[in-house]
Amino acid sequence: MKRVTFHFDVISPYAYLAFEHLPQALQGLSYDVEYRPVLFAGFLKHHGQLGPAEIAPKRDWTYRQVLWLAQAHGIPMQMPAAHPFNPLALLRLALAxxxxxKVNRYVAETVLRHVWRxxxxxxDAPRLQALQQQLQPVRDPAGDAVKSELKANTEAAIARGLFGVPTCEVDGKLFWxxxxxAMLRACLQGDAWFASGAWDVSVPVGIARPTS
Structure with a gap:
């Protein structure tokens, strides 16, 4: 049985869609999933990038696309009242x-659906309080241990090459x-492409944009 690590941040609509679709996408395969909350903003800061919601035309496209993907795959989805938002409280609650x-699937599902349904x-503070009462965390979401855990998850993910969410990791391979x-499913099925050397493709940089 293969271990799949699902890295997610509740701020990402694609993370929600991937979470909901994962059982169907991998139906019939033998696998175990480990769910790890990470802070997407930490990835952006490390790689010097803007988030999709920080680029106006990309923001508009993102919202259109995720709603289309949701209806195309039969996944209930509504945009939150405002986006982006600060996801720290939700991520820390999940980890608590x-x-x-790590968190179990029920916890991941609950915090993601809190945002995307x-x-x-x-x-919203009252909604967060109600969610905390529902989940009954075993630790203090505002405690230093939980805060350190989220930071450690994020830093460990960056060290392994993650740059976005959702990212599924299996046998050291990352699927963003x-x-x-679909590519993850092929890998778990033992598709010969993954042993062909194509995975390790390396192309020289032809030209780089000036940084200043």
Whole structure:
């Protein structure tokens, strides 16, 4: 049985879609999933990037595409009242329900659906309080241990080459995005392409944009 690590941040609509579609995408295969919350903003800072929601035309396209993908795959989805939002409280709440930087599928599902179903304000304080009462975390979400765990998850992911969410990791290979699920399935099925050397493709940089 293969171990798949699902790295996610609740701020990402693609993470929500991939989470909901994962059982169907991998139906019939033998695998175990480990769910790890990470802070997408930490990835952006490390790689010197803007988030999709920080580029106006890309922001508009992202929202159109994720809603289309949701209806195309039969996944209930409504945009939150405002986006982007600060996901820290939700990520820390999720981690406070688990151990060793991991959460179970129920916890991941609950925090993701809190954001991406119903169209409410994701970071609304009364809603967060109700969510905490529902999940009954075993640790203090605002405690230093949980905060350190989220930071450690994020730094460890960056060290392994992650740059975005969702990212699924199996046998050291990284599969990014909702549309990476088909490639992940092929890998788990033992597709010969992965042993052909194509995975390790390396292309020299032809030209680099000046940084200043």
């Amino acid at each position: 329900c688990g151990t060793d930087g 119903g169209g409410a304000e994701a970071a 995005g909702f549309d990476g699920l």
